[in-house]
Amino acid sequence: MKKYFNKIKVLLVFLLLVLTEYTISQPVIYDQIIKGQKVGTLKVFTETSEKTNEFEIKVKSEVKVNFLFLSAHVEYEGRAEYQSGKLMYSLIEIFKDGEMHEKGETTFKNGSYYAEIDGRRKIIPSVNISYSSLKLYHHEPKEVKDVYAEVDGIFNSITYVGDGVYQLKLDESRTNTYTYKNGRLVQAKLDHWLAPIRLKIRE
Numbered sequence: 001m002k003k004y005f006n007k008i009k010v011l012l013v014f015l016l017l018v019l020t021e022y023t024i025s026q027p028v029i030y031d032q033i034i035k036g037q038k039v040g041t042l043k044v045f046t047e048t049s050e051k052t053n054e055f056e057i058k059v060k061s062e063v064k065v066n067f068l069f070l071s072a073h074v075e076y077e078g079r080a081e082y083q084s085g086k087l088m089y090s091l092i093e094i095f096k097d098g099e100m101h102e103k104g105e106t107t108f109k110n111g112s113y114y115a116e117i118d119g120r121r122k123i124i125p126s127v128n129i130s131y132s133s134l135k136l137y138h139h140e141p142k143e144v145k146d147v148y149a150e151v152d153g154i155f156n157s158i159t160y161v162g163d164g165v166y167q168l169k170l171d172e173s174r175t176n177t178y179t180y181k182n183g184r185l186v187q188a189k190l191d192h193w194l195a196p197i198r199l200k201i202r203e
Contacts, residue, residue: 033198044137055082080134092151104151105152115153134153
């Protein structure tokens with residue numbers, strides 16, 4: 001019986017060490033709005049370890065729209081893992097009406113980045129990706145010029161326009177706008193392929 005309780009103590013100590021090594025923050029929730037109507041939520045989860053200098057961010061989004069000429073159910077799940085400020089792994093999966101719509105996976109291995117975008121493999125010409133699109137939901141992109149888009153395997157330029165506002169250029173005709181207050185994302189305007197979406201933090 002004594003040996004049994006000793007094993008329990010060792011297990012509890014191990015679990016305590018694991019839990020204290022990582023800091024898991026409370027999720028930050030954003031309402032998603034299209035044409036003045038709330039259509040879904042976006043949740044941001046983060047986990048950090050000062051001991052190993054690791055950082056992980058997860059984003060989960062669900063949007064349901066049923067307008068006169070637009071009806072869709074879109075689910076988005078993204079995860080990015082960083083170590084010492086460097087992207088090591090990311091995965092984005094987007095489902096439309098229950099079926100896979102887009103998928104992007106990036107891995108840092110043997111000194112290079114390898115991406116698989118919707119089944120197509122490519123090498124990313126960069127030795128150090130320090131800022132990707134998922135980070136926009138957690139870290140204000142101060143002094144950042146290019147943002148790695150995990151779902152596309154490309155870099156998009158970002159510009160600071162003042163008052164905590166940044167514009168991310170997606171292509172010649174599409175731009176996302178992010179607004180930060182005290183380093184925290186408070187709202188965004190997303191030029192989404194579904195429809196223009198406004199994000200607003202839930203207080």
